[in-house]
Amino acid sequence: MSAIVVTGVGVVAPSGVGADAYWKSTLDGELHVRPIEAFDASGYDTTIAGQVPDFRSEDYLDDRLAVQTDRWTWMALAATEFALADAGYDVTARDRYHTGVAFGSGSGGVEFGQREIQALWAQGRRAVSAYQSIAWFYAANTGQVSIKHGTKGPSSVVVTDGAGGLDSVGYARRVIRRGTPAVLAGGTEAPLCPYSLACQSANGRMTTSPDPRHGYKPFDVDANGYAPGEGGAVMVLEDAGEAKRRGVNRVYAEIAGYAATHDAYHHHRPSGDCTQLTRCMRKAIADAGLSPEDIDLVLADGAGTSDLDALEVSAIKETFGSRAGKVPVTAPQGFIGRLCAGGSALNLVVGMLAMRDGVVPAVGNLAEPVPGYGLDFVRQPRRMPVNVVLVNARGYGGFNSSIVLRKEIS
Amino acid sequence: MSGRSSVVTGVGVVAPGGIGRKEFWQLITSGRTATRRISFFDPDQFRSQVAAECDFDPLAGGLTRQEIGRSDRFTQFALVAASEAVADSGLELDKESVDHDRLAVAMGSAVGATTRLEDEYKVLSDGGRDWLVDPRYASRFLYEALVPSSMAAEVAARFGAHGPAAVISTGCTSGIDAVGYAHQLIEDGDADVVIAGATDAPISPITMACFDAIKATSARNSDPEHASRPFDASRDGFVMGEGGAVLVVEEAGHARRRGAHVYCEIAGFANRCNAFHMTGLRPDGVEMAEAIKDTLRQAKMSPEEVSYVNAHGSGTKQNDVHETAAFKRSLGEHAYRVPVSSIKSMVGHSLGAIGSIELAACALAIEFGVVPPTANYEQPDPLCDLDYVPKTAREAPLDVVLSVGSGFGGFQSAILLAKPGRAA
Numbered sequence: 001m002s003a004i005v006v007t008g009v010g011v012v013a014p015s016g017v018g019a020d021a022y023w024k025s026t027l028d029g030e031l032h033v034r035p036i037e038a039f040d041a042s043g044y045d046t047t048i049a050g051q052v053p054d055f056r057s058e059d060y061l062d063d064r065l066a067v068q069t070d071r072w073t074w075m076a077l078a079a080t081e082f083a084l085a086d087a088g089y090d091v092t093a094r095d096r097y098h099t100g101v102a103f104g105s106g107s108g109g110v111e112f113g114q115r116e117i118q119a120l121w122a123q124g125r126r127a128v129s130a131y132q133s134i135a136w137f138y139a140a141n142t143g144q145v146s147i148k149h150g151t152k153g154p155s156s157v158v159v160t161d162g163a164g165g166l167d168s169v170g171y172a173r174r175v176i177r178r179g180t181p182a183v184l185a186g187g188t189e190a191p192l193c194p195y196s197l198a199c200q201s202a203n204g205r206m207t208t209s210p211d212p213r214h215g216y217k218p219f220d221v222d223a224n225g226y227a228p229g230e231g232g233a234v235m236v237l238e239d240a241g242e243a244k245r246r247g248v249n250r251v252y253a254e255i256a257g258y259a260a261t262h263d264a265y266h267h268h269r270p271s272g273d274c275t276q277l278t279r280c281m282r283k284a285i286a287d288a289g290l291s292p293e294d295i296d297l298v299l300a301d302g303a304g305t306s307d308l309d310a311l312e313v314s315a316i317k318e319t320f321g322s323r324a325g326k327v328p329v330t331a332p333q334g335f336i337g338r339l340c341a342g343g344s345a346l347n348l349v350v351g352m353l354a355m356r357d358g359v360v361p362a363v364g365n366l367a368e369p370v371p372g373y374g375l376d377f378v379r380q381p382r383r384m385p386v387n388v389v390l391v392n393a394r395g396y397g398g399f400n401s402s403i404v405l406r407k408e409i410s
Numbered sequence: 411m412s413g414r415s416s417v418v419t420g421v422g423v424v425a426p427g428g429i430g431r432k433e434f435w436q437l438i439t440s441g442r443t444a445t446r447r448i449s450f451f452d453p454d455q456f457r458s459q460v461a462a463e464c465d466f467d468p469l470a471g472g473l474t475r476q477e478i479g480r481s482d483r484f485t486q487f488a489l490v491a492a493s494e495a496v497a498d499s500g501l502e503l504d505k506e507s508v509d510h511d512r513l514a515v516a517m518g519s520a521v522g523a524t525t526r527l528e529d530e531y532k533v534l535s536d537g538g539r540d541w542l543v544d545p546r547y548a549s550r551f552l553y554e555a556l557v558p559s560s561m562a563a564e565v566a567a568r569f570g571a572h573g574p575a576a577v578i579s580t581g582c583t584s585g586i587d588a589v590g591y592a593h594q595l596i597e598d599g600d601a602d603v604v605i606a607g608a609t610d611a612p613i614s615p616i617t618m619a620c621f622d623a624i625k626a627t628s629a630r631n632s633d634p635e636h637a638s639r640p641f642d643a644s645r646d647g648f649v650m651g652e653g654g655a656v657l658v659v660e661e662a663g664h665a666r667r668r669g670a671h672v673y674c675e676i677a678g679f680a681n682r683c684n685a686f687h688m689t690g691l692r693p694d695g696v697e698m699a700e701a702i703k704d705t706l707r708q709a710k711m712s713p714e715e716v717s718y719v720n721a722h723g724s725g726t727k728q729n730d731v732h733e734t735a736a737f738k739r740s741l742g743e744h745a746y747r748v749p750v751s752s753i754k755s756m757v758g759h760s761l762g763a764i765g766s767i768e769l770a771a772c773a774l775a776i777e778f779g780v781v782p783p784t785a786n787y788e789q790p791d792p793l794c795d796l797d798y799v800p801k802t803a804r805e806a807p808l809d810v811v812l813s814v815g816s817g818f819g820g821f822q823s824a825i826l827l828a829k830p831g832r833a834a
Contacts, residue, residue, distance in 0.1 A: 039541075039542060040542055043542070043544065043545060043546075044545050045545070068688075096685060097682065097700065100683075101683070105579065106557055106559075107556045107557055108522075110556070113527070114531070114541075116616065116619075116620065117527075117528055117531050117535075117538070117616050118531075118535060118538050118541060119538075120538070120615060120616055120619050121531070121532060121535065121537055121538025121615075122537075122538035122539065123538075124455060125455050125456055125457075125615070125618070125619040125622055125623075128616070128619040128620055128622070128623050129620075129623065130623040130624050132616070132619070132620035132623065133620040133621055133623070133624060133626070133689070133818065134688040134689060134818055134819070137520060137521055137579070137581060137818070138520075138522070138558065138579035139520070139579055139580050139581040139584075139817070139818070139819045139821070140688075140819065142580070142683075142819060143581070143683070143688055143818065143819025143820055143821070144688070144819075146683040146685050146819070146820055147685055147686065147687065147688065147820060149685075150685045151683060151685055152682050152683050152684065152685045152697055152700075153682065153683070154680065154681050154682065155580070155681065155682075155683045155821065156578060156580055156587055156591070156681070157578065157579045157580050158576050158577075158578060158579075159557070159558050159559045159562075159576065159577035159578070159579050160559050160562070160575070160576050160577070161557050161559045164559075167574075167576060171591075174594050174598060177598075178594075191556075194541060194542050194543045195531060195534065195535070195543050196556065197545070198534055198543050198545040198548045198552065199527075199548070199552040199553055199555065199556035200553060200556065201545055201548065201552075202548050202549065202550055202551065202552035202553045203553035259574075260573075260574035260575070260576075260600075261511070261572055261573065261574065262515070262563070262566045262571060262572055262573065262574070262575040263566075263567075263572070264510070264566040264567050264569070264570050264571050264572050264575075265567060266567060267480065267554065267560065267563055267564055267567055268554075276572055279511065279572075395557075395559055395563075396553065396557060396559070396560070396563075397554075397557075397559060397560055397562075397563025397564075397566075397567075398563050398566065398567065398575075399559065399563070399575060399576075
């Protein structure tokens, strides 16, 4: 079986549009969780979020398409453009069936949806946009990207809350292994409209601090919930042999291992133990044909609540045993908030950029790690060779996913 | 790929016209229709006022009051259909004999908890008055409504499924794609048993309004029972439906070892995109034909071996032409000989759910050797010139059944089911 590799990445994040801008800001340790500006959020429990400032549809798509689509689609289209350019991949230069699209989605085009439900109830059914039926639903981004770029290969939408970015890559891997040479994978989210924020607040896991410094703080003694955020990442995944044949000479990483498990414990409460997350990490490592000793870096889910953080720490300890305190662990999403499926996709990009540059960004907004955790949290950008990265992601309701990235292609 | 193949060992259905697979089968082989004037709300202002509604009682379906309280209707459908399917499979999930780490969940939905999201919005926005909604009125369970993944999480929790779980949301092909995903999980060795299917509960004002806006739904309001008219020359759009179905998809050896009853094998699954338009379809059906041909390749079968085609048959002008062309393109002359029918004529089009409901119909069709008809088919359309099994079910031994779906976003999916022992 040929390896599956990432040949291009595209990023839209609160700390930067484009992978370079995002990466620079992340290494600089800039906090991009800010008071919500899109609307007056003062009546909400959560008032801070990771927003992509100055992100305008007109910079990435024409007005005709912009009125048909939600902000999360604009971000997906922009991230896709970046990724395709980065990979030097031209969909139209090959058989259209040779490229698929598989995106994760947490909550779809919620702002568009709110606007149209508002129109219906305020003004009646004739006020509802002709584009409502195609703009808000979870498949909108996959469909729009397929149409914009002309991809006709197997495509899908995987919904697993925050794990969706990793699961989309897992899905893409199945597609490539069945003979489709390339798949666009990842995901974006844009959940910062009034109604969506109200919905998110109901999960009881978001910070209520109005001060970004005191807000989302993964693994910190003051962990008090997360800040939501918008953006995400798209990657070009290719069969390694096919990529080589088309002349690709720069590959970010191999998708070496993937696994998903479910807590199947409770619709809301975190699992009572870390069994399933541990099993997920171990399975992903084994799937890569590696052992825990081979892992250079863990990109943690870093939920930012004390119970979920403690569970992940336990899972890391169980997975790595006596070496647990020696494996660097980071979670740069503390700088930008949790981007749901977009965030887990983005952390794959973090892992690949860390490999490329031999530098690991710090855990975002971590001031004082919980003393008992006993892990090697990265506190300042750290120069080190990075060859194998384990990326974790979890979704509300008990979803666990892990991916192992490897720099040297097997 | 791996020598691992999958079979269907359990079927559960929540459909308009009767809850449970027996009532469902009875309805769709009788040729009766379950479409009616919308009763869930006053539909007067809407262009389309008909739908196929489920007379569904979640308590009778075995749900607890708290499960009902926290879950949108689409999740309730999933729990009830999954319970029926698991019971039907004979799997004893409370016993150690099933490895729960290898029990997965693959559930589809096109629009998730859209009904609950709209209902709650009315309250938070005070009837659409306030864009800056008042979060103090938010239900404790609004996050579960926001993220449709909550449906798969509920199913996983109820059955202790620790394997991979996901909602597949590819619009109106979700129901086929979720079962196809389950098939792939088994092929790839990631699970031995998958609770797979799809549900949707979209009969709400916003959903009716958004399809009104593009005139996709039928306006045959004076004649609701005959409003869903796939392939008929007088068809004027689809009729909104709701419901869901769950299949227990199991690794063939796993099923054999425990002596399970096998409805059918999943012989092939494929999907493609048309890369053309979010709602429009070209009349040539090229991409759907590609998906169909791929399933035949996977199954190492020739078109002539297909004994029944369960059509998407939504009843929109363009879908039925597109699809007819796809059958001709993929099956050749055999397209004119094989029976083709659309159960949407009886149970409506429940968006993402219908693909799984149709697969439940296909599993039962193979089991009983009966082709369900296309109700309301009266007046041939020159552009739709196949054998659509008008009005009356037909007895026939069914070895290989093809089911297809087509959806907004350009998704085209096909799946091939075969009588046990029939597939390669």
